[in-house]
Amino acid sequence: MSNDPTIIYTLTDEAPLLATHAFLPVVRTFTKPAGIKVDEADISVAARILANFPEYLTEEQRVPDVLSELGKKTLEPDANIIKLPNISASVAQLQAAIKELQGKGYALPDYPSDPKTDEEKALKARYGKCTGSAVNPVLREGNSDRRAPRAVKEYARKNPHSMAEWSQASRTHVSHMTHGDFYHGEKSLTLQGARDVKMELITKSGQTIVLKQKVALQDGEIIDSMFMSRKALLDFYEKQIEDAKQTGVMFSLHVKATMMKVSHPIVFGHCVRMFYKEAFEKHGALFDSLGINVNNGMADLYNKIATLPASQREEVERDLHACQENRPALAMVDSAKGITNFHSPNDVIVDASMPAMIRAGGKMYGADGRLKEVKAVIPESTFARIYQEIINFCKWHGAFDPRTMGTVPNVGLMAQQAEEYGSHDKTFEVPEDGVANITDLATGEVLLTQNVEQGDIWRMCQVKDAPIRDWVKLAVTRARNSGMPAVFWLDPYRPHENELIKKVTLYLKDHDTTGLDIQIMSQVRAMRYTLERVIRGLDTISVTGNILRDYLTDLFPIMELGTSAKMLSIVPLMAGGGMYETGAGGSAPKHVQQLTEENHLRWDSLGEFLALAVSLEELGIKTGSDKAKVLAKTLDAATGKLLDNRKSPSPKTGELDNRGSQFYLSLYWAQELAAQKDDAELAAYFAPLAKSLGENEQKIVAELLAVQGQPADIGGYYLADTAKVKAIMRPSATFNGALEALGA
Ligand SMILES: NC(=O)C1=CN([C@@H]2O[C@H](COP(=O)(O)OP(=O)(O)OC[C@H]3O[C@@H](n4cnc5c(N)ncnc54)[C@H](OP(=O)(O)O)[C@@H]3O)[C@@H](O)[C@H]2O)C=CC1
Numbered sequence: 244m245s246n247d248p249t250i251i252y253t254l255t256d257e258a259p260l261l262a263t264h265a266f267l268p269v270v271r272t273f274t275k276p277a278g279i280k281v282d283e284a285d286i287s288v289a290a291r292i293l294a295n296f297p298e299y300l301t302e303e304q305r306v307p308d309v310l311s312e313l314g315k316k317t318l319e320p321d322a323n324i325i326k327l328p329n330i331s332a333s334v335a336q337l338q339a340a341i342k343e344l345q346g347k348g349y350a351l352p353d354y355p356s357d358p359k360t361d362e363e364k365a366l367k368a369r370y371g372k373c374t375g376s377a378v379n380p381v382l383r384e385g386n387s388d389r390r391a392p393r394a395v396k397e398y399a400r401k402n403p404h405s406m407a408e409w410s411q412a413s414r415t416h417v418s419h420m421t422h423g424d425f426y427h428g429e430k431s432l433t434l435q436g437a438r439d440v441k442m443e444l445i446t447k448s449g450q451t452i453v454l455k456q457k458v459a460l461q462d463g464e465i466i467d468s469m470f471m472s473r474k475a476l477l478d479f480y481e482k483q484i485e486d487a488k489q490t491g492v493m494f495s496l497h498v499k500a501t502m503m504k505v506s507h508p509i510v511f512g513h514c515v516r517m518f519y520k521e522a523f524e525k526h527g528a529l530f531d532s533l534g535i536n537v538n539n540g541m542a543d544l545y546n547k548i549a550t551l552p553a554s555q556r557e558e559v560e561r562d563l564h565a566c567q568e569n570r571p572a573l574a575m576v577d578s579a580k581g582i583t584n585f586h587s588p589n590d591v592i593v594d595a596s597m598p599a600m601i602r603a604g605g606k607m608y609g610a611d612g613r614l615k616e617v618k619a620v621i622p623e624s625t626f627a628r629i630y631q632e633i634i635n636f637c638k639w640h641g642a643f644d645p646r647t648m649g650t651v652p653n654v655g656l657m658a659q660q661a662e663e664y665g666s667h668d669k670t671f672e673v674p675e676d677g678v679a680n681i682t683d684l685a686t687g688e689v690l691l692t693q694n695v696e697q698g699d700i701w702r703m704c705q706v707k708d709a710p711i712r713d714w715v716k717l718a719v720t721r722a723r724n725s726g727m728p729a730v731f732w733l734d735p736y737r738p739h740e741n742e743l744i745k746k747v748t749l750y751l752k753d754h755d756t757t758g759l760d761i762q763i764m765s766q767v768r769a770m771r772y773t774l775e776r777v778i779r780g781l782d783t784i785s786v787t788g789n790i791l792r793d794y795l796t797d798l799f800p801i802m803e804l805g806t807s808a809k810m811l812s813i814v815p816l817m818a819g820g821g822m823y824e825t826g827a828g829g830s831a832p833k834h835v836q837q838l839t840e841e842n843h844l845r846w847d848s849l850g851e852f853l854a855l856a857v858s859l860e861e862l863g864i865k866t867g868s869d870k871a872k873v874l875a876k877t878l879d880a881a882t883g884k885l886l887d888n889r890k891s892p893s894p895k896t897g898e899l900d901n902r903g904s905q906f907y908l909s910l911y912w913a914q915e916l917a918a919q920k921d922d923a924e925l926a927a928y929f930a931p932l933a934k935s936l937g938e939n940e941q942k943i944v945a946e947l948l949a950v951q952g953q954p955a956d957i958g959g960y961y962l963a964d965t966a967k968v969k970a971i972m973r974p975s976a977t978f979n980g981a982l983e984a985l986g987a
């Protein structure tokens with residue numbers, strides 16, 4: 244290994260991966276004269292599957308466990324990682340990926356959706372490592388700093404995106420549980436001294452079932468024990484479904500089955516079964532025999548009944564339709580294709596789906612392709628209330644105006660698998676009625692206890708002390724650097740957050756906060772306070788736990804900028820390194836479809852441009868490389884110019900797309916470098932590129948546009964053919980030649 248300063252660039256999935264294949268040669272061309280190495284780390288879902296099953300593969304097919312290696316790298320002070328959004332796979336996506344890999348000659352075992360033997364159970368658990376949010380928790384060894392850079396905010400002010408109107412008469416609302424959910428029965432404590440604990444269930448009959456053998460806890464760590472009652476959840480669903488039917492609004496369920504990969508598929512499945520109650524009662528045995536698990540969505544059911552003889556299948560379909568007749572209309576994910584809210588648990592992901600609904604004036608698409616008012620069902624009340632508050636606000640004040648609204652950056656507690664998002668290995672569907680205890684392994688002392696019933700979802704969450712200290716420090720630093728007030732969204736009535744408040748109050752004393760406006764407010768008050776400021780054009784930092792970090796960093800960017808893809812998303816790693824995420828959004832599967840059908844990639848790499856500039860700046864500071872700093876400064880200027888000149892990708896085929904936008908970024912970056920006075924060597928180095936790209940602008944754009952309008956074959960979805968992707972993503976011989984002239 245050389246000691247050259249290195250940026251590690253992740254290769255992920257779908258649209259971001261496609262864009263990366265075009266962008267990496269640009270990055271390498273520009274960083275080369277500063278002696279910066281750019282390494283690749285393939286953390287795609289396909290690579291993660293292959294890394295997990297070496298014994299099924301030939302020597303040549305095996306791949307190293309890049310994700311684990313990258314996870315280790317985040318603990319080193321010189322880590323500099325650009326992290327693109329990756330697929331957090333649902334079971335259906337996992338199965339599709341396995342099928343594609345098998346078809347490509349990788350002898351992977353089938354996914355056992357209904358495991359019977361111990362061997363099958365072990366296999367399912369092994370595949371489980373590749374599902375859900377399997378990447379981010381491994382890499383996020385730091386807290387989160389997400390904001391709209393000034394240039395991006397200014398651009399949005401000058402070029403406002405569409406915002407639908409809100410009516411005061413809108414019947415759209417949020418429904419959440421009012422008892423029996425995680426919020427209402429939560430217990431929490433801060434540990435005095437390190438301990439090892441186990442999670443056990445003492446059943447009514449006196450039997451002890453150890454659900455988790457050992458969790459090693461640190462001194463000062465906050466732990467919570469909470470459960471969701473199955474009975475309360477089912478009652479809640481029944482009432483909400485009926486209420487939507489009676490009042491004539493559409494029903495839509497919003498969960499986060501990707502990040503909450505154990506609990507939310509169960510929460511989702513109960514809703515689907517309740518909606519189709521009569522059909523499930525009638526055909527329960529048949530569904531079991533087919534191995535149907537609606538925790539994976541109705542898509543799984545329809546796929547499995549397709550194997551039945553026609554008459555039997557038709558009967559089931561008739562019964563499902565009969566249920567629909569008596570139930571409210573469902574919000575659609577894709578009305579043209581008849582895909583409902585229940586199709587797959589990861590089709591409606593709450594952090595993005597609720598803001599999209601609010602932006603659309605509180606409406607979602609119905610089966611007839613028209614926008615309609617909805618009952619947004621978010622069972623867990625813990626965070627659902629913020630959405631009702633913003634809905635109330637919009638009904639009263641109307642839609643937000645991107646031209647005048649203030650900005651809401653976020654400082655989020657995230658490090659070391661903080662809070663709910665780190666709780667998967669400590670989440671259980673309770674097998675029998677009993678008492679669920681978190682018990683000290685050495686002394687037998689019961690730390691937290693809950694009375695639970697069969698089918699309840701019980702979990703333990705943790706947040707370590709060091710990440711909390713770091714989060715408070717980051718909040719103070721951001722408040723100081725931005726001059727904005729900072730609000731900790733913490734609710735003293737929630738046991739966990741009450742423990743956090745104690746620590747926040749204490750750790751704030753470690754810092755000089757003179758002249759800063761730092762407050763602590765419960766979520767609903769914090770939302771109201773922030774929104775009152777937002778409509779007056781005032782900025783407010785939200786300082787939140789992990790879930791609200793996720794929710795708010797889609798919510799506010801989608802209102803302010805139209806998308807969270809334009810966010811700067813930094814993870815200052817606690818060990819001293821940095822990870823730079825690109826935006827806050829996901830990988831938008833429909834973008835790939837447009838590319839393969841029409842050879843147009845609408846994905847906007849702006850988040851990547853912003854991330855790279857910060858990555859270069861940090862690398863410059865840490866390694867004392869003035870050249871890296873110049874690269875950072877000029878890249879920022881080029882990004883500003885890209886926005887001013889409106890060279891972002893268009894969603895429409897036949898217009899400038901991701902590739903065109905990358906070309907303009909390269910042109911402006913080269914021009915900025917050639918024009919700057921800080922480093923004469925770099926100016927001279929990039930002058931010829933600036934000239935050739937400038938002179939050939941029309942020709943390159945024409946070459947890039949010429950390929951659009953026809954299908955493009957990338958040789959796969961989860962494991963595309965890299966050579967094909969590179970050829971498709973780099974169709975301009977003139978642009979490629981100009982980069983190659985500098986040795987790219
Ligand atoms: N950090 C990560 O690794 C994350 C990964 N994900 C994963 O991404 C997938 C999709 O998740 P979903 O919740 O639908 O969120 P997305 O952010 O992918 O989708 C919401 C919408 O935002 C727009 N969008 C997002 N990013 C861009 C971009 N760079 N350029 C242009 N438009 C963009 C698209 O809208 P339109 O085109 O209509 O304008 C898209 O349909 C899932 O697999 C999820 O797990 C999700 C969030 C973060």
Ligand SMILES: O=C(O)CCC(=O)C(=O)O
Pocket residue numbers: 331375376377379501502594792793796827828
């Ligand atoms: O890891 C994931 O699945 C999604 C992450 C996410 O939505 C976020 O961090 O904003």
Ligand SMILES: [Mg+2]
Pocket residue numbers: 594793794796797827828
């Ligand atoms: Mg998110």
